[in-house]
Amino acid sequence: MLKRDLLRNKTISAALLVFISLSAxxxxxxxNMIVELSHSLGALFxxxxxxxxxxxxxxDADLERIDRWADNNGLVRRHQTAEMIRIEDGNLALGEGNGPGSGGVMDHYFVRxxxxxxxxxxxxxxxxxxxxGEVAVPIYYKQRDALEIGDTVRIAAPGFAMELRIADFVRDVQMNPSIIHSKRFVVHDxxxxxxxxxxxxxxxxLExxxxxxxxxxxxxxAFEASNLPKLGPAVDHTLFRTLNALTDGLLAAVIVLVGLLICAIAIFCLRFTILAAIEEDYRExxxxKAIGIGASDIRKLYLLKYAVTAAVAAAVGYAASLLVNPLFTGNILLYIGTAPKGxxxxxxxxxxxxLIFTIVVFFCLLTLRRFNRISAAEAIRSGTVGEALPAGDKLSLRGSRALSVPVFLGIxxxxxxxxxxxxxxxxxxxSSFILLVPVNFFHTVQSPGFxxxxxxxxxxxxxxxxxxxxAADDYRRILDRLRGDGDVERHAPVLVGSYKTMNNAGVPENMxxxxGDFSLFPLDYLQGSAPARSDEIALSYLNAKEMDKKLGDPVRLLVDGETKVLNVSGIYQDVTNGGRTAKAALTDAPETVLRYEIVVDLKPGANVAEKRxxxxxxxxxxxxxxxxxxMAQTFGGTIEQLxxxxxxxxxxxxxVSALITALFLKMAVAKDAGQxxxxxxxxxxxxxxxxxxxxxxxLVLAVGIAAGAVISNTAGESLAGFAMSFMGAARIKFAVDPLQAYVLYPLLLLAVVTATALVSVASIRKTSLTGINAA
Structure with missing residues (x-):
């Protein structure tokens, strides 16, 4: 029975094999990506x-005071204070023939x-x-600048020059990802x-x-309550794990999601195939059943061929995955490494x-329960399941004037x-969902609005x-330069500082x-708006979530030695600084300045690249x-993965669209041979x-594409927001490229489905008038 069915329905069997194989x-x-990522990341840690x-x-830092505090804290197993030398981008040249950098966002730290x-x-x-005389360079620069062992790193400044040979590349558990703007170079003592x-x-x-x-x-x-140095961000090992796993974790999640969607398609296809087979063999x-064969035994006969198909397809899919795994895990192997697996x-x-095989077989069993409802007498008498039209069908050919007869009958x-x-x-x-969500997310990450x-x-x-x-003198000098530049239309200076705030336990901690003035260059806020008065503060999404703050809630900051109550005016998305930042319109300088930022808009016609x-x-x-x-330096690797x-x-x-169209129309033509x-x-x-x-x-394709586009821009955005919420961006709005999303890709599907349909209905030529007897 299996051999006969495979020979009789080669196209259907091949399509099912392809769907299940792709899903597997x-x-x-x-x-494999998830296992590789989790296991290798664990080994790296x-x-x-x-x-x-x-x-x-x-x-400056008092190292002895840090040691005393750590030694007296019973929670600390061991500690160390690692010293770093920050080298400016303009003083550093990486690779043969390359000059000093300019316009880079990365901070270069040379360490022992x-x-x-x-x-x-x-x-x-x-x-x-x-x-x-040697240096080990972060992997980020190996990938970005195509550096090799033996290349030269040059450090130059007025009155100073040093040339180092690249001897190795660095995997850094803290600073590997490109989204982290700090990178460590290892040099000799x-x-x-x-x-x-x-x-x-x-x-x-301070580690x-x-x-x-x-x-x-x-x-x-305890650390926040101490008087130890805190002029900078504080991070922990859970954030290291999240940031290291983010890009490849997203890729693995998307691959699994697409695989499950294809598995669902295979199940739908299999259900239709089984029902078509039941109708074809209805009299048999x-x-x-009339000669005493039980429904369970008949189910086993049909289940056998689909179980064999699913088993072969699952094995083929797994074998194919061994060939494509290096394509998906290349980034993991480079940045995190690999570890022996048991x-x-x-x-x-x-x-x-x-699991894919089990899911397919399970849904086969559910569909094959239909045998319990087949009457032996009715099946022998009619020989067909029958499919009556709905009683309320009011479409009539007489009422159609705008459509040709074949088109009307098709509708x-x-x-x-x-x-x-x-x-x-x-x-x-x-198919539209599978196609549009990754494309829309890719364009969103690339878009200026990201x-x-x-x-x-x-x-x-x-x-x-x-x-x-x-820094303070340089900051004032730069502001004077911008005020005197005729090409500058507007600019907004921002001081980034550290303040003490009271957490939910009543313990002071750094924030x-x-x-600055955030009205000149506004952000899009999840809730509320930018702080406009000195008694307002806006919180990043993760900060608001961890502090359990909503619009209008008070936040207590220690400003110039006094506690000042600020009301939350807005909540915004932010993936920098671990996703934990805030914005305020205070007139007081922060307790400790971490850095200065200035955003600048040039007048129309000014050349941005030359001015940069x-x-x-x-x-x-x-x-x-x-x-x-x-954006390119921060998300370059992520963009390539997407x-x-x-x-x-x-x-x-x-x-998938081509295969399912061919399969469906072939079965439809066979089913309607008499008609x-x-x-x-x-x-x-x-x-x-x-x-x-x-x-x-x-017609079905047009409805499917329209529905797929709507679902992609709703459920797809929700999925993207869920994935990005771990970084601090909880609500993603796709930056859809209308030409691609609503024209080029639908036309691609339309062309493929049309071509497949034309090939599939070619068999109609073979249908002769003798088919009337079959009808």
Whole structure:
């Protein structure tokens, strides 16, 4: 029976095999990515000795006081203070033939290898060790600048020059991702001492490992209540894990989601196939029941062929996943590394493919329960299931004037037998969703408006000045320069500082607050608006969530030695600084200035690129970037991963649409063979009959694309917002490219479905008038 069915329905069997194989492939690949990411990240954390809590500090630090406090805190297992030398972008040249950087957003820190924990690893996940005259460079620059071992890193400033040979590349458990704007270079102790005495600003990482990481909250409270240095952001190991896993985790989630959608399509397709087979064999089923064969035994006969098809497809899908896994896990292997996996972890992708097989077989069993409702006498008597038209069908050919007869009959058939066309509609909706969501998210991340999710204002130029002894003087100098520049239309200075605030437990802790006029370059707020008065404050999404604050709630800040109550005026999205920031219109200077920011808009006609290069040269040591450059450096890797996902999803959606159209129309033509013969006998040409079937497919496609676009821009946005909420952006609004989303991609699906439909209905030519007897 299995052999006969496979030979009789080669196209149907092949389509089912492809659908289930694709689903198993993507499920196995997604599961493998998740396993690889989780296991390798765990190994990276273990080998490097990830700190549980890190406080960055710019400025002088009393190391002995830090040691005494840590030694007296019973929660601390071990601690260290890591010194870093910050080298300006304009003083650093990476690679052969490259000049000093300009307009970069990254902070370059030269460090020694740590002795205790927070170890910096190489590409073999071994502790980096360099000799004098050598440097280990972050992986970010290897990927961005195509650096190789043996290339040169040059550090130059007035009266100082140093040339180092790249000996290795660094995996940094704290600063690996591009979204983190700090990068650590490892040099020999002697070279570090030379840099420390000659060039750069000194900063520190106060790092702590706890006896019990579960008591991180209690430790954070104790640390915030201390008088230890805190001139910078504080982060913990949970944030390190989130940021390291974010890009590849999103990719894995999208792959698994697409795989499950294709599995759903395969199940719909399988259901239709089973029902068509039941109708085709209806009389034979009645005979079998009449001679005493039980319904369960008949179900087993039919289940066998679909179970074998599903098993073969799942095995093919898993085998194919082994070939494509390197394509998906390349970024993981580069940034995080790989770790030996035991048999249990290796079996998880196999289990994912087996799960697809189990789901398919389970839904086969549900569909095959229909055998219980088949009457032997009725099946032998009628030989067909029968499909009556709805009683309320009011479409009549006489009432149609605008449409040709074949087109009208095609539309009437879809309306009258809509239950039969539900499968095709669901597939086209799913295909549109699979196609549009990754593409829309890709365009959103690339769009200029994505800056709103970063908590930064939309502007032509952005000037960042890190804290240093001369930062205040440099800041005033830059502002004077901007006021005297005739090409500048407007600019808004912002001081980023640290204030004390009272948390829910009544314990003071630090909060990063931006001080300035936020009306000139407004953000899009989730709720409320920017602070306009000195008694208002706006909170980032994660800050508001952790502090349990809503619009109008009070926030207590310690300002100039006194407690000041500010009311929450708005909540905005922000993924910088761990997603925990605030904005206020205070007139008082912050307790500690972390950095200065100035956003600039140029007058119409001014050349942004030329002005950026000029400012980068004349406003040293400030970093000058345009918005496009800022986004490219921050999300360049993520954008490339999303581009890969969008390409794969588009290919899968088009392939699925083509296969399901071919399968559906082939079965529909076979099912309607008698009706086609009748139409041919009363004068319908082959062309007219084909137009009917083509109309059916294209009508369902048009509805499916429209519904898919709506669902993509609602449920798709919600999915993207859920994924980004862990970073601090909870509500994503897709920046849809209308030409691509509503014209090019629908036309692509339309072209593929039309071509497939034309090929599929070619068999109608073979239908002869003898089919009337079958009708």
């Amino acid at each position: 492939l993507l499920a196995s690949s997604g599961a 273990q080998k490097s000795g990830v700190p549980h809590f890190v406080q960055m500090h710019a400025g 290898q740590n002795r205790s924990f927070d170890l910096l690893l190489n590409l073999d996940s071994q502790v980096v060790q360099v000799n004098r 002697d070279d570090f001492a030379l840099l420390s005495g000659s060039l750069g600003e000194r900063e520190y990482l 702590f490992q706890l006896h019990d990481p579960g008591k991180l909250g209690a430790f954070r409270t 089923i009645g005979v079998m 048999l249990g972890l290796r079996l998880i992708p196999v289990a994912a493919a087996a 009437k058939d879809v309306v009258s037998r809509f239950k039969m066309y539900r499968l095709l509609l669901l597939v086209f909706i799913a 800056n709103h999710y970063l908590g930064i204002e939309r502007s032509d130029l952005r000037i960042d000045l890190q804290y240093a002894d001369s 990063t607050v931006e001080i 290069n000029l400012y980068a040269q004349t406003m040293h040591p400030a970093k000058v970037t345009d918005l496009e450059g800022y 581009k890969l996902v969008a390409t794969v999803a588009a290919a899968v959606a088009v392939l 086609i013969a009748i139409m041919r006998s009363i004068g319908f040409s082959v062309r007219h009959v084909r137009i009917q079937y083509l109309t059916r497919a294209l």
